[in-house]
Amino acid sequence: MSFSVKVEPSGHTFPVEADEPVLDAALRHGLTLPYGCRNGACGSCMGKVVEGKIAYPDGELPPALTEEQAIAGMALFCQARARGDLIIETREVAEGQDIPIKKLPTRIAEMSRLNHDVMLLKLKLPASERLQFLAGQYVDFVLKDGRRRSFSLANAPHDDAFLVLHIRHVEGGRFTGEVFDKMQVKDILRIEGPFGGFYLREESDRPIIFMAGGTGFAPIKGMIEHAFALGSERPMHLYWGARAARDLYMASLPEQWLKAHANFRYTPVLSEPMDEDNWQGRTGYVHEAIVQDYPELGGYDIYASGPPPMVYAGQAMFPAHGLDLDHYYSDAFEYNRD
Missing domain, CATH: 3.40.50.80 (Nucleotide-binding domain of ferredoxin-NADP reductase (FNR) module)
Incomplete structure (x- = not known):
């Protein structure tokens, strides 16, 4: 069973399945609502339920939502499930400066050669964290000696279970040489981001x-x-x-x-x-x-x-x-x- 969600003040609408979080459905349909941890602990995705009813898994409020806030109609959309059609009030992320920059540890979850000189890297964040970003932005690897190496994210914002990078081996490049010759699955790296003004301008209707x-x-x-x-x-x-x-x-x-x-x-x-x-x-x-x-x-x-x-x-x-x-x-x- 699915329901309709209308976002105010933008007027955007999207469908949500009865068993999926409202935030997940919004991201799946390309709407970038604010979020942080995706598990109810940070409160970044808080908004107001103007009309309709929601429920939470196990009937318990998420850690970052107080009973007083819930009574006032506030909700954490990363955990809230619709119990009918909804009208919600929340901002939508439109520009890079709307997203907080984070410095986070990541673990290499997958490495695979895409051709002779390009490596696909999938990075997994801690269970309590997600990195919100706009399609096209990049992250920095922050190395132990203070060096930084920048790489664009290859996945879309709705598909953020991993951070996906395409890293080309650069002849004589110290970091890319380490990626191809030394790094292994389960290695821990530190990143910071997202950065950059290179992202899709959704408000344009031009080809x-x-x-x-x-x-x-x-x-x-x-x-x-x-x-x-x-x-x-x-x-x-x-x-x-x-x-x-x-x-x-x-x-x-x-x-x-x-x-x-x-x-x-x-x-x-x-x-x-x-x-x-x-x-x-x-x-x-x-x-x-x-x-x-x-x-x-x-x-x-x-x-x-x-x-x-x-x-x-x-x-x-x-x-x-x-x-x-x-x-x-x-x-x-x-x-x-x-």
């Missing part, structure tokens, strides 16, 4: 062009999956640039999106395909492929993520094709230096 280079696919993956969760009907076209076919390390995933979503298009572009690739697709530079297909960019939002030369080349070229740089959102993967 989107995504330009990814290499592991710049990671934050864009999170954005696209978040847009799908929102039920967005905005046209989206992903261009993913790489040297050779082996560098498109999750090439089957955009192909799955193509089959499942009529508003999504995908164009991989290789700059140096190898003979064994037998490549029949687009070649050259990815920003040039975009202007070949879209000579007039005035009505678009463009999100660019990956190597700085690609990001800056788009920034230089696209205005000549009508793009207002206020609608060019970018994350250039500059290497951290000690």
